[in-house]
Amino acid sequence: MYKAHILAVDDEPLICQVISEYLERIGYFCQPVIDATNALLELKRHPYDLIIIDIIMPGRDGIWLLNQVKTHFPEIAIIMLTAIHETQIAIDCLKMGAYDYLIKPIDFDKLALSIERALKKRHLELKVKEYQAHLEEMVTERTAQLKEAHEQLKQSQIEIIHRLAMAAEFKDIGTGAHIKRMSEYSAAIAKRFGMPPHRVELILYASPMHDIGKIGIPDYILLKEGKLTPEEWEIMKQHTTIGASILSGSKFELLRLAEVIALTHHERYDGKGYPRGLKGEDIPIEGRIVALADAFDALTSKRPYKPALPIEKTIDIIKEERGRQFDPHIVDVFLDMIEEILSIKEKYKDEYFT
Template sequence: MKQEILIVDDTPINLVLFEGLVKKLANCSSTTFADPVQGLLWAQAHTPDLIVLDYMMPNLNGIEFIQRLRSIPGKENQLILMVTANDQKDVRYQALDAGASDFLTKPIDRLEFLARTRNLLALSAAQRKLSDHALTLAAEVRVATADILQREQETVIRLSKAAEYRDPETGAHILRMAHYSQLIARGLGVSAADQDLLLHAAPLHDIGKVGITDNILLKPGRLLPEEFELMKKHASFGYEILKDSKSSILQAGAEIALGHHEKFNGSGYPQQLRGEAIPLFSRIVAVADVFDALTSARPYKPAWSLEAARAHIQSNAGEHFDPACVAVFLELWDEVLVIRERFNDQEDDWTTLLNTLL
């Protein structure tokens, strides 16, 4: 691949001289401009290996050229060979401050020009090689990071599936409430990264139910007070299972597991947190989980109508639920219905459904 040298000098005879010298360099080509403004425009749009730049030019001198070029993102390391007169020491100091890489003095010495340009071109080639290597490494890191993220997400899926084996809730329920949660987070202005984190962590909200005995977990009727006290422990169980993980998804899942049964008025469990003391993800999941639980049939209850469940959520804003989460949920009602239709219980296949989280 040929290396390219941009030459900017307002004196035509100098352009001819420089072009002739460049031809003596192996595998090099030159682009020339007598107008420094046009040369700067070209340099902004291209990435030459070296710029040979005269200082004394009309409209835009060499130092101004360098300053403008260096101010452009991506041009900070452009190699520039400044051409000055022998008595212009102050100019050379200013050019160094502006970002000149090296100097030539007039009258141009042919051997010196060839030596300095070869050195700078070798440096340019090394810079490009290093940059290409950095891009390759960045691409490899992205691939490795994506692989790690997919493994984390698979862990979430398998943990969620383990809980599902102990609980009459379906895979479709897990996906609906996770997508409802993401929807609410988006409406609240949560960052895209945290929306995605919530989508993948929300399915872990009830992982602690693996620690609840079958006679309580699968009881078809209403739980006795002492049974309900045991059932409430699933929130703490889930937190204990997930809390020490280094995975951001499992850490978020631990927070959600612990806090999604807290109530905005402080009457929830296990810590009786109130208002914004309840973590945001837990406040969001509380709305999503209760709504889907109400509208889903279970062995111990029929499904509520959408209208009845919506009214329940709305009437409990400020009591059970964060009013801001409820407001967003109702505002995005049409999208809620789309999610409900997309993940229906008739397509309750874990492999198919949970692949949507990968």
């Protein structure tokens, strides 16, 4: 059976000895010490469960020791045992964290009862602490697991979006490079434009779906090598509204933004775009950004029906279209960050995807 370790501090060696012998007799291990400084040294040397402290002692007194024990050994139970019969001091000691305040001459039965209760209380407190620590550990662990699961889910959703968008692009463009580049361009422009990070991230993941409506365009139009007839062109334009209806009605912010982008990425700043002929800032900002990113990539990429335009030529076209096809502010931001755009282009070359 475990013997609780008790440190008895009293400047009277005789009292120390009497307490010590009594406590040993009733089953405790007791170490007597005759002053506060030595008591602290002893506490540093060995683990104790309880300390009995006299108040009036030469050198440091018992109140000082009580404070030291509370600060440096908060898990040790404290009982004050003193000749000072003053209610206020007793209250102060209890407030400072002593478990009990006993008055001399020593009533040994009372002392034994007090020790027993203090140890019981201490044991319970330690158990609660242990349990709390265990709970905290469990919460930390579960939170990490949840975070990991959430991240996995997010990554899988992003991958599904890309693969779906690729399915729509695959027939006419052939690789996923276009959607990768145009979404990176779109996010980079949005960031430069000062949009908050969360919005930038949404644009990055929503813009790949801009042409998802091409799924609904017949192959003879989508893959036609020559010029489209006016009727065919009208059908081709419907990839915006088809895309928007595929994406419509979602409760998720990402898909709601994807719907907006699918619907508005062919609107023009001057109002001559499609499907609704929206003008200027009536076109949602994300639609205006994607319009430029999409066009830039289309112009600078090789397609089955056309070669890639050189960068200088593309920049000339974009400048000409400033305020016509494209939002002038977005064009300015874009030209300002052309180095960054070109490094994205370099990073996601067509070969990277084939």
